[in-house]
């Protein structure tokens with residue numbers, strides 16, 4: 079890598095040290111402490127631009143999946159770039175509203191929305207509620223009738239399309255899984271909806287999984303959605319204006335990202351050929367994953383039974399993906415560009431054997447005090463963090479060119495216990 083030049087937006091080395099855009103990660107660690115998530119504005123914008131370039135000419139609306147990274151500064155950045163959002167809970171509705179989004183910028187997904195969440199979404203004027211069961215339709219009809227409004231609804235179908243993703247927990251579209259309305263029940267549910275005076279069926283949605291590195295399943299899903307649209311319209315049940323292909327775009331790390339996006343756009347073209355039909359997509363990870371790193375300091379080194387162990391100040395509560403999905407994340411030394419020479423397990427301080435970031439991995443020679451960057455941590459990192467082991471959650475920092483800003487404060491010990499009532503006020507009945 080060149081010295082003193084940023085060859086790409088995002089992360090590069092200057093005189094050996096790792097920088098995020100125009101800010102040294104070492105400087106951020108000094109100022110904010112560790113563990114800390116750092117995000118590059120340029121990478122987020124670059125990803126969004128690449129996606130938009132590939133989809134140019136297609137009638138596509140991008141709805142960023144909030145659960146990938148739900149920090150409001152990130153949401154506000156994406157809002158300023160003109161994307162909508164896909165939310166999955168009342169909490170995400172609150173985040174999106176307070177980050178500046180309107181209901182009409184949102185679609186609401188999720189297999190278990192409560193009546194309270196449905197009511198909040200209806201009151202906020204959410205553009206489409208993507209329902210996943212007959213029971214949910216009944217619940218939503220009740221809410222809409224009570225509020226005397228007509229609500230736009232999309233049917234989230236389970237198209238029974240298998241995808242190849244790095245872990246089975248990130249596949250969502252096969253029969254027997256909890257997501258969506260099984261494809262063989264979709265027509266029945268569509269007909270049932272025609273009898274609900276306060277619901278208007280306007281769309282069909284599918285979401286196949288996450289990190290899908292092959293575009294073929296998207297082509298299959300697009301065909302499936304088009305078939306359902308024709309069948310529903312042909313039966314005179316409703317006019318379907320929107321087909322939503324969900325998220326799951328792969329990073330294409332193993333291949334050519336532009337070729338991948340071209341193939342993806344090609345898959346969407348089947349929908350674009352349908353008259354008066356808009357396409358919706360819900361990318362999460364693709365937009366933010368590469369934009370983020372988790373900065374962590376090495377606390378200790380030890381050796382056990384011939385295995386070298388590097389203990390960091392970040393743990394699985396801060397970043398659970400390696401434990402939950404056995405996900406692979408590059409681990410780099412922030413201070414030096416040395417070649418990896420140490421075969422080690424990189425582990426956190428949490429009292430669980432599953433608390434690791436890498437096992438049997440070649441990393442640069444590091445010791446106590448070394449600063450590490452765990453890469454590709456911008457998606458499902460902070461948003462999945464917890465307080466397990468009573469560990470305050472980390473800080474989040476956004477970098478933009480030569481500037482950086484704290485966007486989430488590190489939690490304090492007091493934050494951990496703030497809502498607890500240690501002397502219970504007992505009630506009877």
Ligand SMILES: *Cc1c(COP(=O)(O)O)cnc(C)c1O
Nearest residue numbers: 143187288325326360361362363
């Ligand atoms: C999680 C999710 C997404 C985003 O998935 P990514 O892999 O982050 O792109 C999109 N739509 C729905 C319904 C989801 O549940």
